[in-house]
Amino acid sequence: MSPSLQLALRYVFSRKRTMMMSLLGIVFGIAFFIVSQAQTSGFQKVFIDTILGTSGAIRISDRFQDNETTINKVSTDGKTHFIFKNRENSRFIDGIDHPAEIIESLSNFPSVIGISEILETIGRLNSHSRGQSVQVHGLRIQDHIKVSNIENQLIQGSIENFEKDRMGILIGYRIAQRLNIKLGERVNLVGTKKNFQLRVSGIFETGASEIDKKRIYIDLSTARSLIGKRFGGSILQLALSNVNNAPDVAKQIQESIGHRTVSWQEREKVWLDVFKALRISSAITVSCILLLSGLGMFNVFAIMVIEKTRDIAILRSIGFSPRDVSSVFLWQGTIVLIAGIILGVIAGAIATYIISQIPLSVRGIFSTDKFAVNWDISHYLTAVFIAALCVSVASWIPARRASRIEPAKIIRESI
């Protein structure tokens, strides 16, 4: 242990009360930072899980038919090498006409781990007592399981029932409530061309109330008959091995197949931006606690350098270099910082756990029954980094001042 560190320890422990105040500031700052990030990112995560579980990572829909004015050269790894585009003569086409071809070319994208073809239309769902308009999604359930979280969203019934029964239907729980429909009951679905008697094989809750209120799932072929269209007009919903890459992958897919391809980040940008703003603003607010405790600590050290000028002069006279003198103060900052980090991280983790147990019911853009928290090491590292930054500045400036003290001058003046 260097003499500077020994001295630093003694100085810190001989000023327990002042040091405790600085320490508490750091502990609270770190703990609050961790808790606030855990909460905001916890709710964000629930939201993202909800949107990925309902609408998937990427959706491919309409296309601009371009009369030979786009030339694409796509290599086998899915990366586009050159493109010439001219949209002036483009013709807009609703949905996908030849899904098989597109599914084929998507095999060039190894990160795509699931593809579900969906035919979207509207219809009217009637129970024995009332009816309402609904968004009809025709799909193949085994494909759709791979690109959504429908299995876990079912609160009644089962996927097997739905799969077995070509006349099965899955309905959002708010529809079931509103139309007073029970599992296994028959309902009447009216489409543009036909109508069907269907049996409710499941009721789901996604947490997104727009979906729970409006959406129903039926088999793709049933949906086609409903609108009297034997092919075309569908969209593709994709699952990715790494959802964070969705914007890049979507861009590549769009460039290579010419269809509008939208990642979840682009699709849900508004809400994601809201969450981002919340996280950043709470990070800034809470960083102020750390900044303030840094200021307090700066004050403590600045006063201590003045109080200790004689000690500093004497240390210089017995062979401490200016750097040794400054390290006495830097060590003090480090000691308080390390104690603050350890206690702050523990306090933050405990507080996060306690908050995660608080019952809280949220419905709307997602659903949760408890305070959502997200355990992420990056929150802890960021908190530690900000604390370290504040403490470094707070101890570095006084330490530098200490190292510049002229010993002869101080000794002379104190006689």
Added chain:
Amino acid sequence: MDIPLLQVHDLSHSFLEGDERVNALRGVSFEAIAGELTSIVGPSGCGKSTLLYLLGLLDQPDSGEIIIDGKEISKSNEEQRTMLRNQSIGFVFQFHFLIKELTAVENVSLPAQKKGLSKKIALEKASDVLCKLGLESKRERFANKLSGGEQQRVAIARALVNSPALLLADEPTGNLDSANSENVFELLQNLAREQNIAVLMVTHNEEIANRCDKIISIRDGLIIN
């Protein structure tokens, strides 16, 4: 002991006070021999402390030479000066300047630890020095729980722990009663004799000054004897 341990040639130092230059030392030359106790006397403000701080490398002279053990040191760099202060020069001030958060023995061990000794060995060494100065029972006391005379002896122990060749004392008895003054004087005299140290001591006490091996009288920044 023919070659003097310390040679000082034509040392000058001035201060800027406002726009005026105060010449505190105006060409001082003398020698000090290992094993001798030299007193420095003169009226207040004549430049005694200034001389001692220059010799202790706490300040740099305007001109002149300080030679310790044949080496010119007044113009050496900060790193060398720090090392010389640590290992070759001991300094004792009128006020003891102990660090009150440390015990007596820890205060004394600091220069030894700074020199590179392990904490354990440095503490043992510090303990030995304190024993020699009759402070065995006060080793574990915190500095501010010692009497003035004891504190000054601890400060002397701290100056001695690295066995310096040169010990500089600026009015070490100035703040002590006559019994303690006598005590400290005898201590310095014995150290010079027994450990072969060149001791330079500033004092206002004429009686003490006259008992030293040599007296340097300063007036207005010049040596007058």
